Amino acid sequence: xxxxxxxxxxxxxxxxxxxxxxxxxxxxxxxxxxxxxxxxxxxxxxxxxxxxxxxxxxxxxxxxxxxxxxxxxxxxxxxxxxxxxxxxxxxxxxxxxxxxxxxxxxxxxxxxxxxxxxxxxxxxxxxxxxxxxxxxxxxxxxxxxxxxxxxxxxxxxxxxxxxxxxxxxxxxxxxxxxxxxxxxxxxxxxxxxxxxxxxxxxxxxxxxxxxxxxxxxxxxxxxxxxxxxxxxxxxxxxxxxxxxxxxxxxxxxxxxxxxxxxxxxxxxxxxxxxxxxxxxxxxxxxxxxxxxxxxxxxxxxxxxxxxxxxxxxxxxxxxxxxxxxxxxxxxxxxxxxxxxxxxxxxxxxxxxxxxxxxxxxxxxxxxxxxxxxxxxxxxxxxxxxxxxxxxxxxxxxxxxxxxxxxxxxxxxxxxxxxxxxxxxxxxxxxxxxxxxxxxxxxxxxxxxxxxxxx
Numbered sequence: 001x002x003x004x005x006x007x008x009x010x011x012x013x014x015x016x017x018x019x020x021x022x023x024x025x026x027x028x029x030x031x032x033x034x035x036x037x038x039x040x041x042x043x044x045x046x047x048x049x050x051x052x053x054x055x056x057x058x059x060x061x062x063x064x065x066x067x068x069x070x071x072x073x074x075x076x077x078x079x080x081x082x083x084x085x086x087x088x089x090x091x092x093x094x095x096x097x098x099x100x101x102x103x104x105x106x107x108x109x110x111x112x113x114x115x116x117x118x119x120x121x122x123x124x125x126x127x128x129x130x131x132x133x134x135x136x137x138x139x140x141x142x143x144x145x146x147x148x149x150x151x152x153x154x155x156x157x158x159x160x161x162x163x164x165x166x167x168x169x170x171x172x173x174x175x176x177x178x179x180x181x182x183x184x185x186x187x188x189x190x191x192x193x194x195x196x197x198x199x200x201x202x203x204x205x206x207x208x209x210x211x212x213x214x215x216x217x218x219x220x221x222x223x224x225x226x227x228x229x230x231x232x233x234x235x236x237x238x239x240x241x242x243x244x245x246x247x248x249x250x251x252x253x254x255x256x257x258x259x260x261x262x263x264x265x266x267x268x269x270x271x272x273x274x275x276x277x278x279x280x281x282x283x284x285x286x287x288x289x290x291x292x293x294x295x296x297x298x299x300x301x302x303x304x305x306x307x308x309x310x311x312x313x314x315x316x317x318x319x320x321x322x323x324x325x326x327x328x329x330x331x332x333x334x335x336x337x338x339x340x341x342x343x344x345x346x347x348x349x350x351x352x353x354x355x356x357x358x359x360x361x362x363x364x365x366x367x368x369x370x371x372x373x374x375x376x377x378x379x380x381x382x383x384x385x386x387x388x389x390x391x392x393x394x395x396x397x398x399x400x401x402x403x404x405x406x407x408x409x410x411x412x413x414x415x416x417x418x419x420x421x422x423x424x425x426x427x428x429x430x431x432x433x434x435x436x437x438x439x440x441x442x443x444x445x446x447x448x449x450x451x452x453x454x
Contacts, residue, residue, distance in 0.1 A: 201232065203223070204223070207222035216249050219249075220253065223246060224339045227242050228329065247341060254341075255294055265311055265332060265338055266309055270307055271304055277299045285447050286313040291308065293441060315330050318451045319345060319451070321452065321454055324420070326342065328340040328341045328342065328443075340442070343438070343439060345431055346425055347429060348428065349424055352423075353409075353428070353452060354427065357403060358403055358449065359450065360394055360445045360449075364393075365395070365443075366392070369382065369387075373388075386415070389412040396409045396410050411436070412428055412429075412436060413430065
């Protein structure tokens with residue numbers, strides 16, 4: 001019984017122990033593997049020199065560095081968060097990372113053209129182009145034009161060699177052939193070549209430079225002396241350039257209420273008791289209409305102490321027949337002519353406008369005049385829209401043997417504005433309606449002179 005009872009107790013114990021050992025072996029193996037994996041991981045991390053984890057910023061920066069390696073960009077700065085441990089071991093690696101060599105610079109150049117290219121000849125963006133201006137070219141490395149941000153390449157503007165004649169050709173390469181001798185001028189184009197800048201008188205360059213610097217009074221004086229000099233050696237183009245420049249600046253210097261200090265032909269007048277424009281203007285040998293216009297003054301509302309700008313007259317005119325041009329000028333105290341304004345004119349048919357010296361006839365200025373045609377005796381009443389001489393008449397009388405005694409000549413308007421620049425009148429000088437209105441205000445009867453030149 002004892003033995004039996006002992007067997008009974010031992011048997012289940014053995015059976016249970018055997019069963020436990022058979023079920024525990026797989027779990028024990030798994031636990032060992034996990035422990036070994038953790039130990040191996042910690043060993044590897046420790047071997048790499050880091051006790052913590054790399055931050056997200058460090059990982060992104062590393063990726064950016066890898067991507068930028070092919071673009072020769074500077075490596076981005078790595079950013080690490082505080083508390084993530086020491087710097088990665090790569091920052092302590094004494095071996096420098098190899099930097100790819102930059103690609104060789106391309107030798108493409110764009111050739112800059114001095115002057116305007118022919119229509120339709122502009123190269124496509126990004127393509128190489130070659131053009132010629134005279135015999136000089138200039139090269140700029142590709143990518144420099146436009147001052148691209150980040151581009152530090154120097155700009156090269158070295159003149160190339162002269163263009164030589166093409167083999168077997170009598171005309172220089174890339175140079176248009178000159179027009180045939182005696183060829184007719186193209187309509188609408190000047191019959192004279194543009195002025196050669198190098199051949200311009202020094203006074204021309206000096207006067208233009210003074211005006212560009214804002215010294216309008218001095219610049220006008222220099223250009224006026226040159227312009228009216230009988231031996232100025234100016235080309236037609238430079239003469240017209242002076243006209244255009246002085247016409248522009250005189251809008252302020254002469255035809256505005258402002259008085260510029262140092263201007264020799266204008267001054268300020270203070271209205272006194274009893275002054276009226278009609279009596280003030282003759283003191284300066286100008287018209288009251290000009291005083292009223294430049295001062296924008298109401299002649300009925302003048303007051304004592306009011307300041308007016310006055311011009312020291314009289315003003316005079318020169319008519320150039322070959323140019324169909326009238327120039328108005330003043331005379332300074334030192335007897336120098338000072339340019340004031342200019343106008344295009346029409347002249348007598350068959351060169352019938354007589355040259356010589358004239359003056360505006362006393363009491364010879366009329367507004368809205370009547371006129372009788374000398375050939376047909378047809379009478380045109382005032383306000384007749386068909387009156388050929390327009391709204392203003394300035395009678396002329398000769399002052400020298402060549403012109404003295406020649407009556408019936410004058411300066412007037414026209415109802416045929418297309419005749420300006422042509423010989424279509426009966427011998428008089430005619431202007432457009434707006435221009436004759438201004439000339440009527442500028443010239444004074446009895447004092448203003450008119451010189452008509454070939």
